[in-house]
Amino acid sequence: MKFLIIGNITKDIIRRKKEGRYAFGGNASYCSIAAAKLGCETHVLSRGNDELVEWVENLKNHGISVELQESEDVTCFVNDYTEGGRKQYVLSDAGKIDYKSFDKFDVIFLGPVFNEITLECVKKARKDCKILSLDAQGFVRTLKDKEVVKNFWDDREIFLKYVDLLKVGRDEITSLSKESDYEKVCEELRNLGVKVVELTLGENGSIIAGEKIHRIPAYKTTLVDKTGSGDVFATAFAIRYFETKNELESGLFASAAASFVVEDFGTKNIVEREKVMKRFKELVK
Numbered sequence: 001m002k003f004l005i006i007g008n009i010t011k012d013i014i015r016r017k018k019e020g021r022y023a024f025g026g027n028a029s030y031c032s033i034a035a036a037k038l039g040c041e042t043h044v045l046s047r048g049n050d051e052l053v054e055w056v057e058n059l060k061n062h063g064i065s066v067e068l069q070e071s072e073d074v075t076c077f078v079n080d081y082t083e084g085g086r087k088q089y090v091l092s093d094a095g096k097i098d099y100k101s102f103d104k105f106d107v108i109f110l111g112p113v114f115n116e117i118t119l120e121c122v123k124k125a126r127k128d129c130k131i132l133s134l135d136a137q138g139f140v141r142t143l144k145d146k147e148v149v150k151n152f153w154d155d156r157e158i159f160l161k162y163v164d165l166l167k168v169g170r171d172e173i174t175s176l177s178k179e180s181d182y183e184k185v186c187e188e189l190r191n192l193g194v195k196v197v198e199l200t201l202g203e204n205g206s207i208i209a210g211e212k213i214h215r216i217p218a219y220k221t222t223l224v225d226k227t228g229s230g231d232v233f234a235t236a237f238a239i240r241y242f243e244t245k246n247e248l249e250s251g252l253f254a255s256a257a258a259s260f261v262v263e264d265f266g267t268k269n270i271v272e273r274e275k276v277m278k279r280f281k282e283l284v285k
Contacts, residue, residue, distance in 0.1 A: 001242060002103070003040040005031045005235075006125065007111035007138065008047050008075040008094045009055065009068075015080045023266050024055040026075065027111025027135055030231035033270045034257065035109075036062045038239050043105075047071040047094040047116065071095055075113060077148075088148040090114060097121060105129045107238050110163075111231065112138025114148075119159060126162040133165035133238040135231070140175035150175045161193035165241065167234035170201050182207055196247055198237055198254070200230050208237075208251040216251040219259035219279050226262050232270060233258040249284075256280040 010026035028046050035042040044059065046052075047069045056066050073092040080087045093114055099121040108129040110117050115138060126132050139159070142151045152175050160166065166189060168176060177185040186197040186209030196210035203223075208214040236257035240250040256279035260271045 001040050001106040001239065002043070003035040003107045003109065003235075003239065004043045004045065004103075004105045004125075004129070005035070005109045005111055006045045006097060006099060006117060006121065007031075007109075008097065008113055008116050009044075009052055010113055011051060011074050011076045013076065013078045013091070015078065015082050017082050024052070024058075025228065025266070026113045027109070027138075027231045029055070029059070029267060030228035030261070030270070031109055031111055031235040032059060032064045032066075033062055033267050034232045034235040034261075035239065036064050037270055038236065038257070038273045038276070040107075040239060043067070043103075045069075045097060045099065047097055048074045049094075069098060075116070077113075089146045090143060090148060091146075099124050101128050103128070107131045107133060107242050109235060109238060110134040111234075114138055114141055119155075122159055122162050131164045131238060131242050132162060133167070133234060134159070134163045135167045135234055136172050136176060137169060137230075140172055152176075157192050160189065163193065164195045165198065165234070165238055166194045166196070167198040167200065167230065167237070169230050170199075173199070183209070183213055186213070196241070198234060198251070200233055202226065206233070206251060206255065208247050210247040212247065214248045214251055216248075216255050217283065219255055219283060221259045221263055223262050225265045227265075228267065228270075229258045229262050232261045236276070252283045253280050256283055 007028040009028045042064045044066045071094040075094045076091040078089040108125045199207040205218040206216045233254045237254035240253040257276045
């Protein structure tokens with residue numbers, strides 16, 4: 001199958017009490033590597049400059065085709081863990097992605113990190129794929145003195161009527177709904193036009209809301225770093241849903257796929273389909 005991820009690759013500066021380092025990330029990185037590992041013909045559309053050259057080559061070594069639109073800046077986040085918890089800042093922004101139809105895809109995944117995807121992009125992508133999947137995170141972020149804070153997504157209805165699959169993280173719920181009950185949140189979002197809502201709840205698993213409500217357990221494993229787990233979950237769900245149209249099976253498959261990435265830092269432990277299927281079968285039992 002043909003899979004396209006649209007979103008800006010990020011350069012992340014990670015500050016912890018005993019160390020400081022940088023890494024490359026964003027939905028574009030995690031989703032594309034996951035899709036490639038799961039056997040898809042994978043493409044990325046992003047913005048950036050020469051700072052990303054080495055990372056783009058790494059993605060290409062995974063068999064991923066990358067179109068990098070030239071930008072003066074790269075999107076750079078600071079993830080600061082020194083005070084306990086995480087504070088996130090934006091140092092620079094690569095800007096809006098200019099999507100022009102260039103092919104047809106089975107799945108297009110919209111994975112913005114900081115408002116780089118426009119409504120026009122969503123409309124064009126809708127015409128170029130069989131399934132359109134969207135991660136809400138990049139639509140609900142704004143800045144307060146350069147610190148990233150969440151805001152309510154006032155334009156959600158305009159965007160979501162074009163979307164088949166919507167992934168929402170636990171910390172994004174209040175930015176998309178005034179409801180507090182998880183199932184009511186999902187019902188509200190489905191009423192805006194979404195076919196299936198994927199509500200990820202970390203160690204508490206996830207809720208898949210489509211034709212039915214499914215409670216999906218998290219695969220029990222050792223947590224090292226949860227960064228990117230939601231991206232991998234949403235990617236695996238979209239791929240399996242395209243293959244089977246089975247909401248429950250897709251949720252269990254996604255849970256299995258996401259369980260690997262948390263066992264190491266960054267994209268190091270995104271694995272192939274064969275390994276995912278082993279854990280998937282354990283969850284099915």
